[in-house]
Amino acid sequence: MRVHTPVPASRLPNLGVTVFSVMSALAQQHQAVNLGQGFPDFEGDPALLDAVNAAMRAGHNQYPPMPGVPALRQAIAAKIESLYGHAYDPDTEITVTAGATQAILTALLSVVHPGDEVIVLEPAYDSYAPNIVLAGGVMVPVPLDPASFRPDFDRIRAALTPRTRVLMINSPHNPSGAVWTPEDLRQLAELLDGTEVLVLSDEVYEHMVYDGLQHQSVSRLPELAARSFVVSSFGKTYHVTGWKVGYVTAPAALMAEFRKVHQYNVFTVNSAMQHGLASYMRDPAPYLGLSDFYQRKRDRFRAGLADTAFALRPCPGSYFQCVDYAGLPAPLAAMDDMALCQWLTREIGVAAIPLSAFHSAGSDAKVIRFCFAKRDETLDEALTRLKRI
Incomplete structure (x- = not known):
């Protein structure tokens, strides 16, 4: 008798590994600062x-x-x-x-x-x-x-x-x-x-x-x-x-x-x-002090991003900062957001998430997302690398 594994029709045929897993793996491969997936790099109380x-x-x-x-x-x-x-x-x-x-x-x-x-x-x-x-x-x-x-x-x-x-x-x-x-x-x-x-x-x-x-x-x-x-x-x-x-x-x-x-x-x-x-x-x-805690990180990160070629989007909540990259040098500005995030991870050493991953039909808005739920030294190292662009 032959060895056979039946392959049923997929319940989610159009899906593979999430972009968060993909970008985190790429960040690890290139020793990049991971500002992609939304988790802290510091411990709880x-x-x-x-x-x-x-x-x-x-x-x-x-x-x-x-x-x-x-x-x-x-x-x-x-x-x-x-x-x-x-x-x-x-x-x-x-x-x-x-x-x-x-x-x-x-x-x-x-x-x-x-x-x-x-x-x-x-x-x-x-x-x-x-x-x-x-x-x-x-x-x-x-x-x-x-x-x-x-x-x-x-x-x-x-x-x-x-x-x-x-x-x-x-x-x-x-x-x-x-x-x-x-x-x-x-x-x-x-x-x-x-x-x-x-x-x-x-x-x-x-x-x-x-x-x-x-x-x-x-x-x-x-x-x-x-x-x-x-x-x-x-x-x-x-x-x-x-x-x-x-x-x-x-x-x-x-x-x-x-x-x-x-x-x-x-x-x-x-x-x-x-x-x-x-x-x-x-x-x-x-939990009552959490907004102040993260606002300090947001302000530190935004102040550093202001010295880069990225354009800041408003961030009144969460621990994510979106930026517009249309002002980057022409070859980079022409990239789709997934390609740019991969380039940032490989060449600059900072991982981000493309906003198209949050749209069912994709998007070409030239916007990517960083997570600032990180230690100050992590954010500072990421900013140092981003300023090289």
Whole structure:
């Protein structure tokens, strides 16, 4: 008998390895400063690590409850009510997840049926589109304003149909750093009033908003909270992205559907880390001080970039800085963004991410993205190299 491996039809036939993995591997190959993938190159607070270690030593090493450790869900509820004024029931409206990406996929799987339409505002994080496909949905891309990356509500209104099931939004925005305003939330609430459309709000950079602005969570408006899944990330907030722990909040009826899927694709999340996070969250200072922490890094990085040939885009939130490279010397300015990012990695020793990776149909806007969630010496070395162009 012959040895034969059946090859089924792919669920995601048009996808390969993500651009983040590609650029990180290229950065490692060329010893480049990796400002591509969005993770810090510094450690989390030792007090948080101690809290998790203490939880392990205390015996929290078996399965926790499926929705998450009660103490952690209670801490999340208290934080949200304090910051955004909305009281989520920790028993029925909060679930701890294996990171934000799992939360997004689970939310879509729980409410999207084959043929349902899901509106995505582009550019958008690259997991959205394949998650929609896996749920059997149809992605409907709607462009953000290309200059400001702000939502265009006329375009969103035009995209709504009787088949629209979910509208996905993201603020602070990856990749641009744009943030929604209170007026944006009011317009969204008015636009969806009288519809059955759900909102999936990706708010993983909620504690990275600068220049005196405040994060505008959909939880702030009862009429939006009533139709929304809200996703957040402990990894982003506490500099521990490798832990892959996040959470989602939603009204009880939506959360019941979410948990039906969650219990079978993850079931539950690392017990000791949940207990450690619950203990660490007793002090709000780490997340309340995060905006100031990252604003200093943003300002340092932007000041250095001002001495290069790149043109700065605004960055009111997140830990990403977008730049326009149309002003680079002609051979470089003529490159597409992926080619330029590869050239920067190989020849200059700095890795970035092309903005076309965040568009379902590609883009040639001559814009790339740097991550400034790095040690000051890492940022300074990257700037020294970029100034050689």
